[in-house]
Amino acid sequence: xxxxxxxxxxxxxxxxxxxxxxxxxxxxxxxxxxxxxxxxxxxxxxxxxxxxxxxxxxxxxxxxxxxxxxxxxxxxxxxxxxxxxxxxxxxxxxxxxxxxxxxxxxxxxxxxxxxxxxxxxxxxxxxxxxxxxxxxxxxxxxxxxxxxxxxxxxxxxxxxxxxxxxxxxxxxxxxxxxxxxxxxxxxxxxxxxxxxxxxxxxxxxxxxxxxxxxxxxxxxxxxxxxxxxxxxxxxxxxxxxxxxxxxxxxxxxxxxxxxxxxxxxxxxxxxxxxxxxxx
Amino acid sequence: xxxxxxxxxxxxxxxxxxxxxxxxxxxxxxxxxxxxxxxxxxxxxxxxxxxxxxxxxxxxxxxxxxxxxxxxxxxxxxxxxxxxxxxxxxxxxxxxxxxxxxxxxxxxxxxxxxxxxxxxxxxxxxxxxxxxxxxxxxxxxxxxxxxxxxxxxxxxxxxxxxxxxxxxxxxxxxxxxxxxxxxxxxxxxxxxxxxxxxxxxxxxxxxxxxxxxxxxxxxxxxxxxxxxxxxxxxxxxxxxxxxxxxxxxxxxxxxxxxxxxxxxxxxxxxxxxxxxxxxxxxxxxxxxxxxxxxxxxxxxxxxxxxxxxxxxxxxxxxxxxxxxxxxxxxxxxxxxxxxxxxxxxxxxxxxxxxxxxxxxxxxxxxxxxxxxxxxxxxxxxxxxxxxxxxxxxxxxxxxxxxxxxxxxxxxxxxxxxxxxxxxxxxxxxxxxxxxxxxxxxxxxxxxxxxxxxxxxxxxxxxxxxxxxxxxxxxxxxxxxxxxxxxxxxxxxxxxxxxxxxxxxxxxxxxxxxxxxxxxxxxxxxxxxxxxxxxxxxxxxxxxxxxxxxxxxxxxxxxxxxxxxxxxxxxxxxxxxxxxxxxxxxxxxxxxxxxxxxxxxxxxxxxxxxxxxxxxxxxxxxxxxxxxxxxxxxxxxx
Ligand SMILES: Nc1ncnc2c1ncn2[C@@H]1O[C@H](COP(=O)(O)OP(=O)(O)O)[C@@H](O)[C@H]1O
Ligand SMILES: [Mg+2]
Numbered sequence: 001x002x003x004x005x006x007x008x009x010x011x012x013x014x015x016x017x018x019x020x021x022x023x024x025x026x027x028x029x030x031x032x033x034x035x036x037x038x039x040x041x042x043x044x045x046x047x048x049x050x051x052x053x054x055x056x057x058x059x060x061x062x063x064x065x066x067x068x069x070x071x072x073x074x075x076x077x078x079x080x081x082x083x084x085x086x087x088x089x090x091x092x093x094x095x096x097x098x099x100x101x102x103x104x105x106x107x108x109x110x111x112x113x114x115x116x117x118x119x120x121x122x123x124x125x126x127x128x129x130x131x132x133x134x135x136x137x138x139x140x141x142x143x144x145x146x147x148x149x150x151x152x153x154x155x156x157x158x159x160x161x162x163x164x165x166x167x168x169x170x171x172x173x174x175x176x177x178x179x180x181x182x183x184x185x186x187x188x189x190x191x192x193x194x195x196x197x198x199x200x201x202x203x204x205x206x207x208x209x210x211x212x213x214x215x216x217x218x219x220x221x222x223x224x225x226x227x228x229x230x231x232x233x234x235x236x237x238x239x240x241x242x243x244x245x246x247x248x249x250x251x252x253x254x255x256x257x258x259x260x261x262x263x264x265x266x267x268x269x270x271x272x273x274x275x276x277x278x279x
Numbered sequence: 280x281x282x283x284x285x286x287x288x289x290x291x292x293x294x295x296x297x298x299x300x301x302x303x304x305x306x307x308x309x310x311x312x313x314x315x316x317x318x319x320x321x322x323x324x325x326x327x328x329x330x331x332x333x334x335x336x337x338x339x340x341x342x343x344x345x346x347x348x349x350x351x352x353x354x355x356x357x358x359x360x361x362x363x364x365x366x367x368x369x370x371x372x373x374x375x376x377x378x379x380x381x382x383x384x385x386x387x388x389x390x391x392x393x394x395x396x397x398x399x400x401x402x403x404x405x406x407x408x409x410x411x412x413x414x415x416x417x418x419x420x421x422x423x424x425x426x427x428x429x430x431x432x433x434x435x436x437x438x439x440x441x442x443x444x445x446x447x448x449x450x451x452x453x454x455x456x457x458x459x460x461x462x463x464x465x466x467x468x469x470x471x472x473x474x475x476x477x478x479x480x481x482x483x484x485x486x487x488x489x490x491x492x493x494x495x496x497x498x499x500x501x502x503x504x505x506x507x508x509x510x511x512x513x514x515x516x517x518x519x520x521x522x523x524x525x526x527x528x529x530x531x532x533x534x535x536x537x538x539x540x541x542x543x544x545x546x547x548x549x550x551x552x553x554x555x556x557x558x559x560x561x562x563x564x565x566x567x568x569x570x571x572x573x574x575x576x577x578x579x580x581x582x583x584x585x586x587x588x589x590x591x592x593x594x595x596x597x598x599x600x601x602x603x604x605x606x607x608x609x610x611x612x613x614x615x616x617x618x619x620x621x622x623x624x625x626x627x628x629x630x631x632x633x634x635x636x637x638x639x640x641x642x643x644x645x646x647x648x649x650x651x652x653x654x655x656x657x658x659x660x661x662x663x664x665x666x667x668x669x670x671x672x673x674x675x676x677x678x679x680x681x682x683x684x685x686x687x688x689x690x691x692x693x694x695x696x697x698x699x700x701x702x703x704x705x706x707x708x709x710x711x712x713x714x715x716x717x718x719x720x721x722x723x724x725x726x727x728x729x730x731x732x733x734x735x736x737x738x739x740x741x742x743x744x745x746x747x748x749x750x751x752x753x754x755x756x757x758x759x760x761x762x763x764x765x766x767x768x769x770x771x772x773x774x775x776x777x778x779x780x781x782x783x784x785x786x787x788x789x790x791x792x793x794x795x796x797x798x799x800x801x802x803x804x805x806x807x808x809x810x811x812x813x814x815x816x817x818x819x820x821x822x823x824x825x826x827x828x829x830x831x832x833x834x835x836x837x838x839x840x841x842x843x844x845x846x847x848x849x850x851x852x853x854x855x856x857x858x859x860x861x862x863x864x865x866x867x868x869x870x871x872x873x874x875x876x877x878x879x880x881x882x883x884x885x886x887x888x889x890x891x892x893x894x895x896x897x898x899x900x901x902x903x904x905x906x907x908x909x910x911x912x913x914x915x916x
Contacts, residue, residue, distance in 0.1 A: 078748070078752065097756070098751055098752065099754040099755075099756060102752075102753070103754065108752050110749055110752060114746055114748075114749045116741065116746060116749070118745055119741055119745060123741070126735075127739070127742050127750075127753050127755075128753060130735070130738075130739060130742075130755055131753075131754040175753075179754070
């Protein structure tokens with residue numbers, strides 16, 4: 001794991017209140033500058049600006065089909081923006097393949113975890129380290145994953161598809177950590193988990209973050225996500241309509257009406273968020 | 280035979296669920312006559328139509344010449360009792376679901392089986408009546424008096440009607456009985472049946488081997504002069520195998536699980552022992568075998584080699600290549616051009632082993648050339664395009680345009696045998712040496728597959744097979760990785776081609792029909808995709824018994840029905856045992872656990888008993904999210 005000096009930086013931005021003030025002089029680890037992205041004729045992202053700093057835990061909120069997954073895909077390189085720039089550590093990586101970005105520290109935990117179901121847990125973890133050549137480092141990181149999730153160690157030889165939902169989540173995160181990421185992109189980590197596991201899942205993410213990992217999390221569960229995040233954005237039909245600290249977002253009445261009602265509110269509350277976008 | 284209830288499935292049953300094996304019959308037997316008559320009628324009708332179809336395909340008449348047991352049972356009549364037996368057993372099947380009572384089998388199953396079997400047999404009664412009264416020979420060429428005589432045992436229509444109802448009922452009842460008898464008895468029975476069938480199928484092989492070892496006398500006692508087991512021989516075999524199965528009860532499984540439980544060096548030693556034993560048998564056996572047997576073994580070996588190659592493409596990387604024959608063809612032709620003096624355009628007349636380098640390079644290039652545009656497509660599109668390329672390659676070899684190079688439809692003839700470092704010449708006139716050469720290449724292919732499966736690149740292939748998008752997100756260059764699988768498969772296929780041309784001594788475009796691709800694919804699926812042992816065993820058994828696209832197998836009588844049987848097998852495999860004949864333990868566990876999860880989910884739903892196996896299978900196939908839901912349900916409970 002890259003347990004560099006990120007801990008200090010992370011806490012700095014955590015209590016910094018407004019992200020802009022404390023981060024003005026630093027370059028973001030990962031950044032989107034006025035990005036537009038299309039699927040054929042579908043305009044999925046519209047002038048999206050995001051910046052994620054080392055050591056932060058930030059989240060992107062939004063209803064169904066608002067473009068959250070598309071944002072992550074564009075950051076990882078599965079989709080090329082039609083305009084604007086994706087910047088990794090100061091370098092524009094628009095034309096770089098996924099492997100380049102993974103090797104330089106971006107990793108995604110995909111929606112629904114999507115483990116390689118018929119492969120063993122061990123093989124899943126090994127695949128996370130696919131681009132790495134340092135077998136000693138890989139072995140050390142394996143051990144690290146076992147420390148983090150003792151359950152995973154017990155199930156190494158088992159097929160990933162036969163694990164329980166909670167165990168699958170552990171393997172999915174473990175697999176992502178195996179690539180030695182600097183920033184972890186998580187697509188709706190609580191989706192499809194049993195209610196009892198959702199809380200545990202957010203605790204896990206915050207634990208990983210506290211160990212020094214930069215996390216960019218996409219969620220529909222706004223309340224829980226903002227409870228652990230430093231900052232957040234709200235996306236609506238491909239456009240960033242809110243950009244604020246977690247506390248401010250939580251206090252924002254527009255967001256409150258649109259999201260905090262849970263799953264039901266998310267679908268019908270989008271007009272509420274729209275009102276504040278102008279302000 | 281194989282359509283009937285398969286013998287106890289290998290692999291551990293998931294421990295988490297209460298649905299064990301036979302021990303959880305928690306409900307009393309169902310009353311004998313309270314049958315689900317609609318289910319019986321439906322299965323009976325389907326079976327009857329199947330019987331009529333089999334009869335009109337002429338299988339019974341053609342196969343009647345091949346005796347299983349002298350004067351008692353021929354392969355032809357056997358083809359008519361398989362369906363009653365299978366449906367008689369099937370109709371008594373209860374879907375095991377958690378929370379749904381499972382009745383102890385009893386008279387209910389036997390009577391249901393008999394009724395269903397009688398209906399299936401009744402299909403033949405109906406056919407006999409129809410043949411006697413109407414003449415439909417015009418569209419249906421096999422609508423003939425010969426068939427009528429066979430159905431009526433030469434005693435007329437009325438006899439045919441009665442006897443087939445009776446046979447159907449008896450065989451169907453036997454099928455039902457199979458559910459009732461204790462597992463041990465069932466295993467003993469199955470062993471006896473399979474031994475008799477196996478002995479009859481292997482007749483030419485065993486006779487040939489016995490001659491090689493000088494023990495013809497014994498064989499003459501077992502086999503009748505005009506083919507088939509003698510009655511005394513059959514009884515002796517059945518008794519012997521039955522006693523063996525009884526004595527060995529549990530021991531084989533025990534030994535196997537003990538080997539499976541071994542770990543580390545002990546496991547390796549056990550594996551090595553098994554491999555050496557197999558190798559020893561395969562090396563020694565051909566020494567006693569005559570030309571025909573060795574010819575058969577060599578053909579089987581060529582197809583095993585092809586299957587191993589395709590297994591990398593389909594089984595490991597998940598690329599559904601329907602044009603695999605292209606690489607067999609390119610391998611054969613390039614070996615022919617490089618070694619034969621009669622090659623029309625260029626004829627370097629290289630020694631075989633040197634030519635092999637050229638063969639590998641050429642096939643690798645062709646693999647790249649075909650693969651590069653194709654590999655970006657997904658699923659169905661890829662399958663169809665590869666199908667096209669397979670044909671295009673053959674048509675190119677056939678074309679006038681390239682006939683100056685490859686001889687068009689005349690092909691290339693007088694290809695010399697393969698010279699092995701001046702030690703021996705491997706040619707078709709000496710099939711034993713061909714077999715040894717094939718065996719060596721199979722060993723290489725197995726080793727390579729085995730190593731690849733456990734390597735970084737093998738993992739990348741499997742990741743692409745499982746979920747291409749996520750594989751990409753791991754940083755795997757999916758296009759390159761799949762292309763590599765395609766090329767490795769192509770090269771393995773070309774080895775088979777190069778040996779093939781040296782063995783046959785000539786290559787023609789007609790040797791590389793699309794059929795070859797299909798047969799290899801069936802064989803790979805039959806054995807269990809991605810599982811080396813399964814693929815080797817599956818292809819050896821299928822090609823050995825049924826034969827290749829043009830090569831005869833042990834049951835040469837099957838030749839015209841080969842494709843029908845391959846097709847039926849494929850459909851049945853996909854429905855009943857998607858994990859293949861010899862599934863890897865991992866795979867069984869997964870498939871069965873999905874079923875269990877499905878059960879857990881169904882528990883909450885309304886009971887629906889008519890769906891049968893098919894419904895379970897099809898929902899299981901599309902139930903990624905359902906399974907998830909079931910797991911979650913289990914977790915929160
Ligand atoms: N592969 C695709 N092809 C075409 N349109 C897509 C594709 N994936 C997503 N979209 C569209 O892009 C928009 C944003 O989708 P997505 O980013 O998946 O939303 P979210 O993750 O917020 O639910 C939606 O309108 C969706 O229909
Ligand atoms: Mg999404």
